[in-house]
Amino acid sequence: MQGFLYILYSQKLNKYYxxxxxxxxxxxxxxxxxxxxxxxxxxxxxxxxxxIFENLREARTREQQIKHRKSRKYIER
Numbered sequence: 001m002q003g004f005l006y007i008l009y010s011q012k013l014n015k016y017y018x019x020x021x022x023x024x025x026x027x028x029x030x031x032x033x034x035x036x037x038x039x040x041x042x043x044x045x046x047x048x049x050x051x052i053f054e055n056l057r058e059a060r061t062r063e064q065q066i067k068h069r070k071s072r073k074y075i076e077r
Contacts (some may be wrong), residue, residue, distance in 0.1 A: 003059030005066070007049040007075060010042030017045065017076050018066050020059035024050055026040075 021027040034040035
């Protein structure tokens with residue numbers, strides 16, 4: 001099963017959100033329906049980036065690499 005790394009942006013909060021999932025479209029819809037506690041205040045979220053991996057494990061590894069950088073500049077590059 002493929003995995004996706006995705007980055008969302010909320011203009012309302014001027015913040016990015018990094019995540020991983022097997023279904024990026026469904027996940028974006030979940031975020032924009034306010035189903036996630038962390039992201040519900042930033043609706044609407046816009047998908048600004050995605051990477052496709054052979055499996056979800058690889059996508060989650062990449063997600064952790066980005067989150068450990070804790071750098072907006074890194075995400076924006």
